[in-house]
Amino acid sequence: MPLDIKALVNSRLGENYDLHDKYVNRTLVKVLRTVGFDKVYARAQGAYLYDKEGNAYLDFLSGYGVYNIGRNHPGVQKVIRDVLDMDLPNMVQLDCALLSGLLAEAVVKRTGPNLDAVFFCNSGTESVEGAIKFARCATGRTRLLSLAGSYHGLSYGSLSITGNQNFQNGFGPFLPGAEQVKYNDLADLEGKLKAGDVACFIAELVQGKGVNIPAEDYFPKAQELCRKYGALFICDEVQTGLGRTGKLFAYQHWNLDPDIITIAKALSGGYVPAAAFVMRRELYQKVYSSLDRCVVHSTTFGRNNLAMACGLATLQILDDEKIVENCAQRGEQLISRLRELQKKHDMIKEVRGKGLMIAIEFQEPGPLRSKMAWKAIHAVDKGLFPQMVVTQLLNKHRILAQVAGHHMDVLKILPPLIIGDKEVDHFVNSLDDVVENIASFSGPLWEFGTNLVKAAVSSGYNKKAAA
Numbered sequence: 438m439p440l441d442i443k444a445l446v447n448s449r450l451g452e453n454y455d456l457h458d459k460y461v462n463r464t465l466v467k468v469l470r471t472v473g474f475d476k477v478y479a480r481a482q483g484a485y486l487y488d489k490e491g492n493a494y495l496d497f498l499s500g501y502g503v504y505n506i507g508r509n510h511p512g513v514q515k516v517i518r519d520v521l522d523m524d525l526p527n528m529v530q531l532d533c534a535l536l537s538g539l540l541a542e543a544v545v546k547r548t549g550p551n552l553d554a555v556f557f558c559n560s561g562t563e564s565v566e567g568a569i570k571f572a573r574c575a576t577g578r579t580r581l582l583s584l585a586g587s588y589h590g591l592s593y594g595s596l597s598i599t600g601n602q603n604f605q606n607g608f609g610p611f612l613p614g615a616e617q618v619k620y621n622d623l624a625d626l627e628g629k630l631k632a633g634d635v636a637c638f639i640a641e642l643v644q645g646k647g648v649n650i651p652a653e654d655y656f657p658k659a660q661e662l663c664r665k666y667g668a669l670f671i672c673d674e675v676q677t678g679l680g681r682t683g684k685l686f687a688y689q690h691w692n693l694d695p696d697i698i699t700i701a702k703a704l705s706g707g708y709v710p711a712a713a714f715v716m717r718r719e720l721y722q723k724v725y726s727s728l729d730r731c732v733v734h735s736t737t738f739g740r741n742n743l744a745m746a747c748g749l750a751t752l753q754i755l756d757d758e759k760i761v762e763n764c765a766q767r768g769e770q771l772i773s774r775l776r777e778l779q780k781k782h783d784m785i786k787e788v789r790g791k792g793l794m795i796a797i798e799f800q801e802p803g804p805l806r807s808k809m810a811w812k813a814i815h816a817v818d819k820g821l822f823p824q825m826v827v828t829q830l831l832n833k834h835r836i837l838a839q840v841a842g843h844h845m846d847v848l849k850i851l852p853p854l855i856i857g858d859k860e861v862d863h864f865v866n867s868l869d870d871v872v873e874n875i876a877s878f879s880g881p882l883w884e885f886g887t888n889l890v891k892a893a894v895s896s897g898y899n900k901k902a903a904a
Contacts, residue, residue: 450489451477473828481508484853484860486837494835495863497850501839502676502794505703505764506754507853513706516750520742527742536745543752544700544715547685551694554721557713557739561675561701562590564712565639567734568697569594571716572637572669575723580614582629582638582668587617588646589639589673598639601646603843621651623658630666637697638663639671642687646842648789648796648849656691669696669720675712676794679703680755680854683765683792690791696720706751711744764854767861768792771850774865782872786846793854797868799823799846802876819844826871834867 454475458466469475476494480487484507486494496508506513526534541555556571558564569581583589583598590596591604597611605611618638619625629635638659643650663670672695677687679700684690686698697720701712725731738744755761772788775797779785784807786800799822801811814821823840826848830836841847848868852860 450479453477472824473832476831483507483509484856492835494831494837495860497836497838497852497864499851499853500707501702502681502851503702503705504707505680505854506706506751506758506760507855508707510706510750510754512754513708513747513750516746517708517743520746525742528737528740530737534740534742534745536742536749537740540745540748540752543749544713547752548698548715551717552698552715554718555713555715556721556734557711557745558736559710559738559744560590560712561699562592562595563736564675564699564701564714565589565595565598565673566592568671568699568714568716569598569637569639570734571714571720571724572671572697575720576636576667576669578634578636578668580616580629580632580635581612582616582618582626582635584640584644585617585620586644586646586649587639587641587673588644589641590675601843620649621655623655623662626659627662627666630662630668633666635666635668637669637671639673641673641675641677642690643677643682643791643794645676647845647847648794648841650789650791653691656688656693660693660695663696671695671697671699674698675701676851677791679751680761680764681792681794681851683761683768685755685761687791704748704751705744706747706754709741709743709747710738711748712739758855760854763856764792767852767854767856768795771795771861771865774861775868778865778869778872781869782876784872784876793850793852793856795850796841797848797850799826799848807876819846822846823848825875826868829871829875830867833871834863836864836867 454466454470457463477489478486478494479489484496486496488494496504499505537557540557544555545553556567558567573579581598583600585600587598587600588604589599594612596605596608597615599605600617616629618629626638630638640656640659642656660670672688672693674686674688678698679685681687681703682690688695688698697714697716699712699714704713705711724734768791771793772790772795775788775795779788784799784802785797787798789796789798801808811822820840820843823846827838827840830838838848838850841849850864
């Protein structure tokens with residue numbers, strides 16, 4: 438008797454957090470319950486999630502940037518059903534499947550002419566692992582440079598080049614030769630490249646943690662320095678790629694010519710994990726340099742039919758529905774509206790971003806009472822204040838957003854690239870209301886903040902902040 442998945446889900450929906458507490462990550466469950474994120478979502482469509490009671494939540498998190506084309510897009514659904522109906526051979530391994538060839542062709546049409554060889558894998562961290570592995574092999578060098586504050590993934594190679602100790606603590610030692618470069622500092626980059634032993638410099642064009650963007654001339658000059666000293670220049674487009682910043686790829690904002698780019702997240706269409714790294718053909722062939730090395734780098738599920746079909750569908754949807762163009766327009770609209778809010782609220786320090794990858798940074802307010810409350814909550818942990826904002830957006834206005842990173846007063850939004858005036862208005866008006874209320878540091882919102890502090894202290898956040 439086949440599994441009746443609909444009946445199973447319908448009968449047990451609502452047990453989500455109890456099941457995870459018992460069998461999966463109970464620490465995450467505790468955090469979600471503490472900050473009021475323990476919602477039970479039953480359905481999703483486009484830019485919205487729906488709970489068991491049918492309430493709509495505006496999704497300004499997008500699965501950390503997966504849902505560029507929106508959730509449950511019918512175009513991707515149809516392609517998946519069609520592929521299943523065809524009973525295609527899948528993952529034969531000792532063959533060259535059609536769908537992976539077609540997706541590689543479609544990717545290269547968008548990245549070429551110099552980025553013309555593709556390797557498919559399953560996730561962002563795997564694409565980064567492959568990129569630095571190919572860089573070492575192609576150059577014969579071992580050192581790996583990345584930017585301070587960067588995030589490239591959580592497996593050992595990608596974690597070694599991630600410039601964030603919150604993810605690294607407890608997992609060392611890391612790859613030898615991995616080193617961070619001071620952010621926005623070309624002199625430091627050149628000083629590290631001069632030794633002539635650097636395989637690659639890898640960078641997020643817009644940093645995911647904090648949504649940081651360097652000076653306008655930084656990346657063009659960094660690319661020149663890499664060429665000068667023989668290091669490969671790798672653009673990590675895992676989150677920024679496929680339209681997120683208002684261009685198909687973020688490197689296009691600076692007319693860059695990288696040696697390798699990494700792609701993931703949105704390539705999946707939100708269904709089947711799909712990722713890739715794309716490079717110059719001559720680099721590719723330095724890895725697959727002889728017949729006996731034809732599978733020297735491989736992955737079992739990387740070219741599976743469903744992932745490839747989702748990638749093909751996603752690229753076509755981006756083109757047909759002019760989603761990248763909408764992202765650029767809505768990004769300008771949102772940033773402009775949020776900067777108007779900045780003039781109204783002295784607690785908003787800065788609004789920054791590209792396309793629909795946007796950060797709102799907060800700062801200590803002016804009034805004495807507000808200053809005292811600000812200092813009190815920051816004495817426990819700097820990340821608690823923006824968490825208050827995020828929680829109020831969710832519980833009062835049904836908007837899902839996120840804190841931009843550890844120990845920073847930054848709210849980050851990653852809306853689906855399909856949003857319109859309605860969603861922009863709802864977010865801006867809701868944030869205005871939350872900041873207006875939170876600035877007083879009184880009433881129910883401040884009571885919630887006090888409870889959050891107590892929960893944080895009992896969980897050991899105070900020890901972490903003091904370390």
